[in-house]
Amino acid sequence: MKKTYTVILAAALLGIALTGCAGASGRSSQAAGDRKEQSLKEITFVLDWTPNTNHTGLYVAQEKGYFKDAGLNVTMVQPPENGAEVLAASGKAQFAMSFQDSLAPAFSGGNKLPVTAVAAVIQHNTSGIISRKGEGMDRPRGLEGRQYATWDLPIEKATIREVVEADGGDFDKVKLIPSMVTDEVTALKTKSVDAIWIFYGWAGVKTELEGLETDYFAFADVDPVFDFYTPVIIANNDFLENEPDTAKAFMEAVSRGYMDAARDPQAAADILCKAAPELDPELIKASQIYLADKYQADAAQWGYISPERWNAYYDWLSRNGLTETPIEENTGFSNEYLPKDG
Template sequence: MKKKIVAVLTAGCMALSLAACGSGETSQGENEKEKITFVLDWTPNTNHTGLYVAQEKGYFEDEGLEVEIVQPPEDGADALVASGKAQFGISFQDTMAPGVVGEDALPTTAVAAVVQHNTSGIISRKGEGMDTPKGLEGKKYATWDAPIEKAMMENVVEADGGDFSKVELIPSTVTDEVSALESKSVDAIWIFYAWAGVATEVAGLETDYFAFKDINPAFDYYTPVIIGNNEFLEKEPETAKKFLSAVKKGYEDAIEDPDGAAEILCEAAPELDQELVKASQEYLKDQYIADADRWGYIDPDRWNLFYNWLNENGLTENEIPENTGFSNEYLPE
């Protein structure tokens, strides 16, 4: 759902990305590295920092891996991982939902939580009454027109005593949240605070904000997550564990030294705004693990709570059984 706002990559970038995607087969040479392709969900940002830290510090190499990090094709990371052209990628529990079960189920599994809690919510200009969901009545909300998105919005607005039918839904064309709010082309936007929320702070724009998880516990789902290709996970479980061991070290380093990690990300993606990256990294250092025992752990109760909510509200074509779509077995202790 979050990825509906995807700019179409150029044909050249598409070709490079797909050419970089290996089959994941084990190298036979004694000194050769096993090749892994990891596909992002979007352009590089602080959700991805641990990957770049692991790359820069040689953690993948230490595990005998050669990892290529690529940007997604137009149809996204999920399709590329499902096809086996990439072994791992970034997805989200909500966007995974339609493909978790059924005839058209995608052969992917969430194997690690990038951040422990849902840091998304609704941002608006400060002082205009949208600090709570009911305040969205009569205001312009930029929607992706996705069923799960709108059901969640309706749930939080009506839980706050509001009437969702009074919220003005306009098609989202937002690519820059600061500009969109300042120009008043839109009043409220669904964001991930670690990037777009922090961007408003860096820009000096005063805002109001409420988080979905603070209103309905079912909305404290996992977003984003690292997904793996099921066939690869089954055939190469030890390689998957080595990969996640290196990634875990990368994210732990980003927690311990957010400034240093931000510098590594900016070196890998020099087009990024360094001030924003450093501020975002400072925010995320407390979110990667938060109150969990270790990085990457997916709490079955919280995973199931969200999918049960989808089931109860008829938001998936097929009912999703509990403990479907994720696994903690590849995570290092």
């Protein structure tokens, strides 16, 4: 019995020793993990709106740990009333989502914003005009005599004028109805308006899901000058200058996220829905499938901004008096922060 007791005691002591080692090891690992978390660089990214499939690559990079692999702790926030651009320009956020047309005032006049577009989220402009099928609005001049839902913005109205008149129509005959349409399907079905400027990857896909037959023409198909970049990722200029390696690490992680979304839209849709459970899973999946081959499209790599296309659009704005001062060539964008291996 004494021998048995001795064996039991020895085993108990060994167990205590092993538990102590394990506890120490666990505490050590936790401490190391805490130090690693603390060593991550804090990055704030401002969305342009509520989460949607324009943002999927960000959420994929977050979910799969690409940001942490790059030494970053990224927080995504929704924009304030005065816009994502102002928050990025102020330095309160390092990155934000924006649009080339919306950025024009940032690069002209006396109150320029210190931001730079560092990646094209979607390679080509997927926006255009949608209308009820068979009512003659499948081309720009068909808007004559029709009710177009306008945001009443100078660039927007100049774009509509350009495409209508280039198609032989009279812009002055288009009925501009000030309207912030949030439900395109209802607006078209109830005939409160006849035509709406949409991004097909969201609103167009939604009309398909809800069984509304439509006509649609894309601005980029009407005139290549309207194949501008929408949306883009912008960054604070001081951040880019002072922490270029951090900026490049962020962009590499984001690039991986968008490429994953392109390769596996279903899995990417699931990740976005997990991050934003208030979204409609059916719409997210359909939108993700639509955008999968459009993130990179015909570009050499995801995120690339063509100087020719960028400059052509700003030249059109300047020639039409839509900027306070002309925007000089190659202003406001850079491909320098994209991964070098594509």
